[in-house]
Amino acid sequence: MNTRRALAFIFCTVTLDCLALGIMLPVLPTIVLGFMGGNTAGAAEAFGVFATTWGLMQFLCSPLLGALSDRYGRRPVILISCLGMGLDYIFMAFAPSLTLLLIGRIISGITAATIATSFAYIADVTTPEERAKSFGIVGMGFGLGFVLGPAIGGLLGGFDPRLPFWVSAAACLINAAFGWFVLPESLPPERRMAFAWKRANPVGSLKLLLSHRQLIGLAAIDFIVNTAHQVLPSIFVLYAGYRYGWNEATVGLTLAFVGVSTGVVSGFVVGPAVKWLGTRRALLVGLAFGCLGMVIYGLAPTGEWFWVGVPVMALWGIVGPSLLDLMSRHVSESEQGQLQGANSSSRSITGLIGPAIFTTTFAWLLGWLPGAPFLLAALLLLLAACVTWLVTAAAPADASS
Structure with missing residues (x-):
């Protein structure tokens, strides 16, 4: 297989899927707010239920899809996921009530397996030395x-809060068609693993993360980091509207700025940073910038100050690829899908507890310190940095130096 071509295919797949997810970000909380009659605190709690439910579905289904990709290949899992998400966005576009919108979110949580399987795809087609890049x-x-x-x-x-759902559906369905014609399989039959329910259930899949002492520590870091990350999808839109009076367009442009900054870091900074600093120091530097960015978000008195924190926060993007690289080195080629499914299950747990923590904090402290959820996330990243310092101190030279 041509590795460059395969990476180009999976790059396009991830981009289109994230395009579909990103289109909904500015409007989904607003729709929930409309169903709640304009009650911001109530909408925050309801949106927390949405996020928690989505995380529960990810927790239950991600290891199953990861195990299926180890057995039948990455390609069918990616294509079915894309098709399912496209049909689900159509369902949500028609949803006339909060309950039906929640059902749509449940289906989305079941089908949104593309990202984890895509990471397994990358592990299939790259060498360990090139994996972080x-x-x-x-x-x-x-x-x-x-x-x-x-x-x-x-x-x-701004024209119609439901219109983004239709565009998201179109992006996912186009992605599924694109993948059908151009996405090659990355896992040959001789490297596949027999399907077993003990690895496909959430508890069984998490056992893989306990199979190696350092893998346990890396999984703990990943868990803390992703718990902190839940603050952004949980309360950002409501926070920005309450504190800065931003409308959907301003929120969308701000998220676009976040995307530009994240894209620059992911595409042009991660590889050189890991090569120059080494994985251990890159992790610590990324966590330090993430912590600082959260503090800026939480204390920013104006929208302009919030924007100052965006490029600072973007450097947090060094952390994820470095962690995935280290974790992938501790499992066999036939277990990469299971590893990514286990990671998704772990992150899904953060999707269960994170939104509840941050939306509740936001609702309770709304009139006193609305930025409290971001400050709490900063403390979590500080904790993750401490764990990183301890876990990677005795790591092998090729992984941590």
């Missing part, structure tokens, strides 16, 4: 998707 390049697809998606979603939402 490749994860970073594909991470640039996230950035591009979130550059165009929120901007489009914000602008379209």
Whole structure:
């Protein structure tokens, strides 16, 4: 297989999927707010239920899809996921009530397996030495998707809050068609693993993360980092509207700025940073910038100050590819899908607890310190940096130096 061509295919897949997700970001909380009669605190709690439910579905289904990709290949899992998301966005576009919108979100949580399987795809086609850089390049697809998606979603939402759902559906269905014709399989039959329910259930899949002492520590870091990350999708839109009076268009443009900054870091900074600093120092530097960015977000008195924190926060993007690189080195080639499914299950747990923590904090402290959720996230990243310092101190030279 031509590795460059395969990475280009998966890059396009991730970009289109993130485009579809990004288009909805500026409008979904607003729709929930409309169903709640304009009650911001109530909408925050309801949106927390949405996010928690989505995380629960990811927790239950990600290891199953990861195990299926180890057995039947990455390609069918990616294509089915894209098709399912496209049909689900159509369902949500028609949803006339909060309950039906929640059902659509549940289906979205079940089908949104493309990202984890895409990382397994990358592990299949790259060498360990190139893996962090490749994860970073594909991470640039996230950035591009979130550059165009929120901007489009914000602008379209100004005309009709449901219109972004239709555009998201079109992006996912186009992606499925694109993948059908051009996405090659990355896992040959001789490297596939027999399907077993003990690895496909959430508890069984997490056992893989306990199979190696350092893998346990890396999984703990990933868990803390992703818990902190939940603050952004959980309360950002409501926070920006409450504190700065931003409308859908301004929120969309801000998220586009976040996407540009993240894309630059993922595509052009991750590889050189890991090569220059070494994985351990790159992790610590990325966590330090993430912590500082959260503090700026939480204390910013104006929207302009919030924007100052965006490029600072973007350097947090060094962390993810470095962690994925280190974790992928501790499992066999036939277990890469299971590893990514286990990672998704772990992150799904953060999707269960994170939104509840941050939306509740936001609702309770709304009139006193609305930026409290971001400050709490900063403390979590500081904790992650401490764990990183301890876990990677005795790591092998090729992984941590």
